[in-house]
Amino acid sequence: MSTESVAEQKRPLLSVRDLVQEFVVREGGGTRAGVVQAVSSVSFDIMPGETLGIVGETGSGKSTLARAILQSPRPKSGTVSFRGSELTRLRGRQLLAARQHMQFVFQDPFGSLDPKWKVRSIIEEPLIAYSAGDRQARRNRVDELLDLVGLDPARYARRHPRELSGGQAQRIAIARAVALEPDLLICDEAVSSLDVLIQAQVLNLFEKLRRELGLSYLFIAHDLALVKQVSDRVGVMYLGKFCELGPGESVYQRPLHPYTRALLDSIPSTEPGAGRATTTLRGEPPSPVNPPSGCRFRTRCPRAADRCAEEVPEPRELFPGHVVACHFPLTEAAEAATVTAASTPG
Amino acid sequence: MSEALLAVEDLRVAFAVGGREVRAVDGVSYHVEPGKTLAIIGESGSGKTVGCRAIMGLLPAGTMISGSARLRGSELIGLSDVQLRKHRGSDLAMVFQDPARSLNPTMRIGSQITEAIRTHRKMSRSQARDEAVELLRLVRIPAPDRRYHEYPHQLSGGMRQRVMIAIALACRPKLLIADEATTALDVTTQAQIMELMLELQAELGMSLLFISHDLGLAASYADEVVVMYAGKIVEQAPAGKLFGTGGTVRMRYTRALLDAIPHIERAAHTELPVVTGRPPDPTAMPPGCSFAPRCGHAADDCLAKAPALAEHSPGHSWACWHPCENGVAQ
Numbered sequence: 001m002s003t004e005s006v007a008e009q010k011r012p013l014l015s016v017r018d019l020v021q022e023f024v025v026r027e028g029g030g031t032r033a034g035v036v037q038a039v040s041s042v043s044f045d046i047m048p049g050e051t052l053g054i055v056g057e058t059g060s061g062k063s064t065l066a067r068a069i070l071q072s073p074r075p076k077s078g079t080v081s082f083r084g085s086e087l088t089r090l091r092g093r094q095l096l097a098a099r100q101h102m103q104f105v106f107q108d109p110f111g112s113l114d115p116k117w118k119v120r121s122i123i124e125e126p127l128i129a130y131s132a133g134d135r136q137a138r139r140n141r142v143d144e145l146l147d148l149v150g151l152d153p154a155r156y157a158r159r160h161p162r163e164l165s166g167g168q169a170q171r172i173a174i175a176r177a178v179a180l181e182p183d184l185l186i187c188d189e190a191v192s193s194l195d196v197l198i199q200a201q202v203l204n205l206f207e208k209l210r211r212e213l214g215l216s217y218l219f220i221a222h223d224l225a226l227v228k229q230v231s232d233r234v235g236v237m238y239l240g241k242f243c244e245l246g247p248g249e250s251v252y253q254r255p256l257h258p259y260t261r262a263l264l265d266s267i268p269s270t271e272p273g274a275g276r277a278t279t280t281l282r283g284e285p286p287s288p289v290n291p292p293s294g295c296r297f298r299t300r301c302p303r304a305a306d307r308c309a310e311e312v313p314e315p316r317e318l319f320p321g322h323v324v325a326c327h328f329p330l331t332e333a334a335e336a337a338t339v340t341a342a343s344t345p346g
Numbered sequence: 347m348s349e350a351l352l353a354v355e356d357l358r359v360a361f362a363v364g365g366r367e368v369r370a371v372d373g374v375s376y377h378v379e380p381g382k383t384l385a386i387i388g389e390s391g392s393g394k395t396v397g398c399r400a401i402m403g404l405l406p407a408g409t410m411i412s413g414s415a416r417l418r419g420s421e422l423i424g425l426s427d428v429q430l431r432k433h434r435g436s437d438l439a440m441v442f443q444d445p446a447r448s449l450n451p452t453m454r455i456g457s458q459i460t461e462a463i464r465t466h467r468k469m470s471r472s473q474a475r476d477e478a479v480e481l482l483r484l485v486r487i488p489a490p491d492r493r494y495h496e497y498p499h500q501l502s503g504g505m506r507q508r509v510m511i512a513i514a515l516a517c518r519p520k521l522l523i524a525d526e527a528t529t530a531l532d533v534t535t536q537a538q539i540m541e542l543m544l545e546l547q548a549e550l551g552m553s554l555l556f557i558s559h560d561l562g563l564a565a566s567y568a569d570e571v572v573v574m575y576a577g578k579i580v581e582q583a584p585a586g587k588l589f590g591t592g593g594t595v596r597m598r599y600t601r602a603l604l605d606a607i608p609h610i611e612r613a614a615h616t617e618l619p620v621v622t623g624r625p626p627d628p629t630a631m632p633p634g635c636s637f638a639p640r641c642g643h644a645a646d647d648c649l650a651k652a653p654a655l656a657e658h659s660p661g662h663s664w665a666c667w668h669p670c671e672n673g674v675a676q
Contacts, residue, residue, distance in 0.1 A: 057532040058503065165624060166390075195389040195559060200606035200618040207615060222532050229608040230615070248614050266537040267610065268562035281534045283488075284502055 011084070012045035013183055013216050014069070014102075019043070019078035021061070021068045025289055034289040038064040039075070040240035046184065051210065051217040053231030053248070055224050055263065059285055061240040062220045066186050069218070070104065071095060083183065100130055103177035107189035109169035113161040119146075119172055120157040126179045145175040148212075149205060167198030171205065178209060185209075186218045191226065199226075206230060224263055228252055233321070236260045239288055239296040242315070246322030256324035256331065259297050295327065303328045349419075350377035351553045352401075352438075352521055357413035357423075359393070359400045366629045370396040372577035373413075376570075378521060383547065383554040385568035385585075387561055387603070391625055393577040394557045398523050402440055403430035418520065435466045439514035443526040445506035449498040455482075455509050456494035462516040481512040484549075486542060504535035508542070515546065522547075524556040528563070540567050561603050565589040573600045576625050576636035579655050583662040596662070596669035599637045635667070643668050 021039040024032055038061045046052050056062045068075040071087050080087040085098055106112050113122055120142050127138045143153040149171040161169055170190065177185055187206070191199045207230070209215050221227050227234055228248055235245040236259065244257040255261045262281040283300050286292055292299050298308040305328065313325045359371040371393040378384045388394040399405050401415045401422055415422045417437055422430065434440075442448050450458055459478035463469060469477065475494075482490035485508040498506055507527060514522055524543065528536040544567060547554050558564060564571045564585065571588055573581040581588075581597035588595050595601050605619045623640040626632055632639060638648040647667050655665040 057534060196561075196603055196606045197389065197621050200608075200620045201622070203608070204617055204620055207617065210615070223608075224533065225608040225610045225612075228610050228614060229612060229618070232614065252610050263533060264610070266533040268537075268540075268560065268566040281538070284504060284535070 010047055012081075013048045013050075013083065014046040014218070015079075015081040016045070016069065017043045017079045017081075019065065019068055019080065020076045021064050021073075022076045036288045037291070038240055038288065039068055041078070042240070042242060044235060044242070044245065046216050046218060048183070049210070049214050049216055050233070051219055051231045053219045053221070053227035053234045054237055055222060055227050055234065056237035057222065057285060059239075059288060060237040061288075062237050063188050064240075065237070066104075066188050066218065066220055069186065070099065070102065100180050101183045103180070103182040103185055105170070105173055105177050105185060105187045105190040107192050109166060109173045109193075110161055112173055113169060115161050117160070118157070119159050119161075119164075122161075122172060123176045123179055126176060130180055132180065141179065145179055148178070148209070149175045150201075151175075165198070166194055167201060170194060170198075170202055174202070174205065174209075178213065178215070181213065182215070184216045184218065186220070188220045189222070190219075192221060192223065203229060224252075224267055236263065239285060239291055241296060242323075242325065243297060244322075244324045244326075245315075246319065246324075250319055250322045254319075254330075256318055256322065256329040257297075257326050258301050258303050258328075258330065261330060262300075295325075349380075351380045351418060352378040352555070353414075353416045354397075354401065355414040355416075357397055357400065357415060358411070359396050359405070360410040362408070362410075363629070367410075368628045369577055369631070370628065371400065374574070374577075374579055376572050376579070376582065378553045378555055379569075380520075380553055381547070381551055382569045383544070383556065383567060384570045384572065385564035386555065386557045386572045386574060387559065387564050388574035389559060389603075389625060391576075391628075392574040394574050395525055397574075398440070398525060398555065398557060402434060402438065402523065403427065404440075435462065435519065436517045437519055438521040438523065439517070439519040440523040440525060441507070441510050441514050441527045443529050445503065445510045445530075446498065448510055449506060451498050454495055454497055455501070459494075459509070459513055459516060462513045466517045477516075478512075481515060482509070484515065484546065485509070485512045487512075502535075503531055504538060507531065507535075507539055511539075511543065511546070515550070518550060519552065521553045521555060524554065526558055527556065529558070529560075536563075561589075561600075562607060573597065573603070575599050576631065577628065578636065578665065579663075580637065580666070581664040582655070587662050594670075596658070597664040597666045598641050598643055598668075598670060600664075601670050602640075635665070 019039055019042045020037065023036045023038055025034050025036055027033040042065060044052065054062045069080050075088065082098060083101060087098060090098055123142045123145055124138050127133065127141060133141065142157065146153040146156060151168060151171055164172065191202050194202060219227060219230050231248045233246060234248045234251045235242045236257065238259050244251060244260050251260065255264060266281065281300060286299055294310050295308040295313050298304040307327050313327050315323045315325045317323050318329060318331065355375050357371055357374045361368045361370060374397055386394045400411050411423055413423060417433065422433060456478055459481055460474040463474045463477050479490045479494055482493055487493050487505060487508050528539050531539060543554060568585050571583060571585050572579055581600045587593055595604060602621045621640050626636050626639065634649040635652050638644040645668060653665045653667050655663050657663045
């Protein structure tokens with residue numbers, strides 16, 4: 001618990017409050033068909049050096065949330081406080097200056113690297129944009145960065161993106177993202193397109209950067225096991241809202257929200273025939289244009305009752321730091337898990 | 347042993363790239379038993395997809411294919427396009443990774459299914475329509491009568507993949523090949539589609555051959571597992587012999603794949619065991635074991651001579667000079 005009290009004294013690196021992002025959906029011909037609230041009043045903090053993982057299905061709003069934090073495009077309402085400055089109010093040069101400390105790594109490394117540029121220029125670009133050092137200093141810094149991501153500068157600096165494998169290209173994207181020594185790295189499905197052996201290498205690289213540079217991460221992915229591996233805390237998103245947020249161990253060992261339980265049950269296990277026994281989640285997420293009244297998950301929830309249709313569940317902290325937005329959380333199961341955990345030695 | 351539905355023997359596929367020969371598949375043999383599920387697992391470039399496309403006759407002209415692939419006794423390799431087309435759809439069908447690209451965006455999904463039906467079966471337009479709605483119902487698409495008239499963009503990724511499966515099932519094939527069919531989908535949707543394929547397999551008595559990079563998927567859903575590396579099979583066994591309690595992985599590469607998968611049981615921020623390097627360049631294969639340059643246990647014999655795939659214990663084959671003892675890497 002001592003680490004927690006230390007964290008409480010520190011100020012959050014990123015503080016998001018009631019963030020809302022909306023898009024207008026148009027029908028053929030351009031008539032307004034409705035408004036999608038892709039991110040619906042989301043609040044969370046990231047402490048310095050902390051990694052917050054966000055999981056959710058396609059359309060849960062996790063990528064939109066990341067972009068709203070970056071102010072690209074600007075969120076509809078809410079606040080994003082980063083290193084003490086309010087990003088939603090900054091414009092132009094000031095916003096650029098603040099963003100220097102917040103960098104992005106996307107899913108497709110080839111899509112984010114200019115195919116005509118050499119690796120050296122790709123990594124050097126942010127250094128030039130923010131006037132970091134003279135030509136020689138920048139050169140040394142690029143070599144240093146290539147070393148950091150585990151690529152030999154002599155072999156890779158003069159290559160073009162097409163001469164790189166997927167894993168190498170993603171390392172280049174990471175090298176560029178950390179070139180300006182950011183405090184926060186936002187990773188949106190950053191390892192999802194990589195083969196499992198390469199993925200493990202890149203995950204270890206993220207871990208190394210966290211240890212050596214004290215980086216914080218907002219790590220977005222649909223793979224629950226992946227998110228568990230890198231995160232201190234994990235948030236589960238469904239239709240634009242967090243349904244559960246808490247310490248990684250706590251969320252995975254005693255999920256409180258039926259949706260989290262369903263997600264965990266969908267993971268293929270390495271136990272033969274296990275896939276046939278688990279109950280899979282029925283149906284698909286409803287249309288975000290017309291989200292269900294009350295709890296947004298109720299149309300697919302095995303525990304849904306009348307109250308779930310009438311009342312929006314407010315987030316409640318049921319265990320230390322572990323928040324759930326559900327009228328009928330899985331507390332019985334969680335208590336049982338706590339008892340077995342307590343009775344098991346070690 | 348019952349007669350295999352699909353018997354692949356010594357399949358070899360090579361491309362000519364810039365005057366050099368690239369051996370994408372190099373002597374692969376396996377059987378798919380009737381009503382059973384075989385998983386072929388490997389990284390990108392391991393030859394898992396190319397091998398199956400060779401069987402389906404979907405590779406470009408000029409590809410060098412040799413060996414044998416017999417479906418219910420009749421040879422597929424070397425058939426002309428016209429002859430193969432008779433098998434495709436009626437005997438064997440394939441579902442691909444990207445349902446958005448496999449469907450025609452300008453055609454209603456109903457027309458795409460009826461087209462598939464009428465290509466292979468003599469049926470009137472209205473009969474084919476009823477059959478298409480029936481197929482949509484079979485793949486558990488809600489409100490099939492309405493969905494019949496919709497376009498692919500109106501459907502979610504999971505729904506599109508269901509439509510692709512419906513098209514594949516149009517002629518009730520004996521063998522369904524699913525190439526990374528759930529890779530682009532969310533975990534919950536992936537579980538739904540896998541369950542659907544297994545249910546349909548039982549209902550229709552099909553065999554299922556699925557290709558994936560995900561060992562977890564193979565462990566959960568397959569009867570038999572084939573692991574490929576650099577164009578060759580490096581380990582093959584029933585899923586129960588490889589995974590879970592009592593399972594033992596023997597080939598070091600399979601072990602490495604298994605260890606590199608993040609598990610929810612693993613504590614956060616722990617280092618994942620990694621294998622450095624990349625699969626060998628297919629135009630310049632090492633003389634020894636193709637995994638030796640990346641293997642932490644490679645000895646001199648591994649670099650000198652390639653180990654052959656051999657059945658070391660009943661039903662369990664591997665190609666390694668120094669296999670893991672009891673599945674544990676030492």
